[in-house]
Amino acid sequence: MDEVAATPRSLKHVAVREYVRSLVEGADAGSPAPSERELVQRFGVARMTVRQAMDALVSEGLLERMPGRGTFVARPRRRVGRLTSFTEDMERRGMLAESQTLLARREQAGPGVAKALGITPGDAVIHWKRMRYADNAPMCIEDAYLNEVLLPGFLQAAMPTSLFDALAARGLRPTWAEDAITSDKANAEEANLLQVQPGTSVLVVARRALAGEKPVEVSRSVYRADRFTLWVQLGEES
């Protein structure tokens, strides 16, 4: 009824959590965080409330508890295999990513693509094939199929440089992907597009990308191995 509705309660544990986060952000690993009883005093809340706040930061990996000693800023966790787009990947390498569309049209899904996208063969898919450049030189040929049902009007809209951005705008930024990575020799067409000799060794990445539970993209990317090294971080379960 009144304007308080947007934030119905103060959520004390959130207040405590964000206060501690602001203290701790940017601090060196090993710096002490306020003790729980100190936060109880400062905020005038029960200790269980403070613990709830700290629990969240601990499970986030920001803090580390040491019984009998106190709570401290944890060393940053190692990051495991983040999912990035070509554009983001090139940016991370300090290169400028550009694209040239080779083909963009509506097609009927073949059996392989249909299975990977979790649709029925013959269903509509968007077939988008692009040359990918980094610092003005050929880097990769990307051949992608997208689930048309999830992307109405995609081909009519102005084609963006970043597929991930376009998907993100529809709330479909991929959150998970499985890649199958192989090595091959460039055929005549690939060699021509990549501006290498036919038979040159290329790196081939076949990707199936999902946004939440929904498969959105299946693609095959052929990289120039002389310009591109794929970096992967692997870890045990967090």
Add this chain to the structure above:
Amino acid sequence: MDEVAATPRSLKHVAVREYVRSLVEGADAGSPAPSERELVQRFGVARMTVRQAMDALVSEGLLERMPGRGTFVARPRRRVGRLTSFTEDMERRGMLAESQTLLARREQAGPGVAKALGITPGDAVIHWKRMRYADNAPMCIEDAYLNEVLLPGFLQAAMPTSLFDALAARGLRPTWAEDAITSDKANAEEANLLQVQPGTSVLVVARRALAGEKPVEVSRSVYRADRFTLWVQLGEES
């Protein structure tokens, strides 16, 4: 002093947690877990204690809370890029992994290896080069350097098939690795060992593996691309 020392306290929240885990393990996703108040009754504990138990299972990804409805078995989380050994990898592919040592000796670390292992050039390293077979056919040439300081007497001991097992026995099973994946043409020696034509396209994986904070292994593996596809799962932060 007496035999109770091994389990000094009953840890009620652990008892509740493991009880719920046993109920829930193997159950279908979406099945209801006992309600919190039901567990309060059954165990005669406070609700906060039950919540502590359930919190653990929720953050493990085993349970999912739905306010106003209850707590349910969560759908299994997607796994992100697990770190496996060659032996485990081949087992997962339903193939029999075997090895043949080509070289195993103590050496002085060169600058590149030293940097990767976080030691000083000239420090002792173990250089271990092996042929890796899968189902009795060549699959990979693995050329590894290990930090000798962490593995005293490694060369004197019987050389195991699985490096990961050997490291695990010393509490040094790698928990994190960064791979740099490229594609190349087999040179004469590689072609001979892999039993392919020289110039055949091969997949090259350069790995740096850490156990906790300690770099233990740096290696370069050359795979037959016609027999091997590398699978990688990528995800956003959990």
Add this chain to the structure above:
DNA sequence: TAGTGGTCTAGACCACTAT
């Protein structure tokens, strides 16, 4: 309306660490 999870209180005792 009954039941669920979400939040919160105001205490308590314990084991452990550091001084």
Add this chain to the structure above:
DNA sequence: TAGTGGTCTAGACCACTAG
């Protein structure tokens, strides 16, 4: 000995869901 985090109690009110 003083302080810390770990565990636990016995309540309470709230928003939400479902019948």
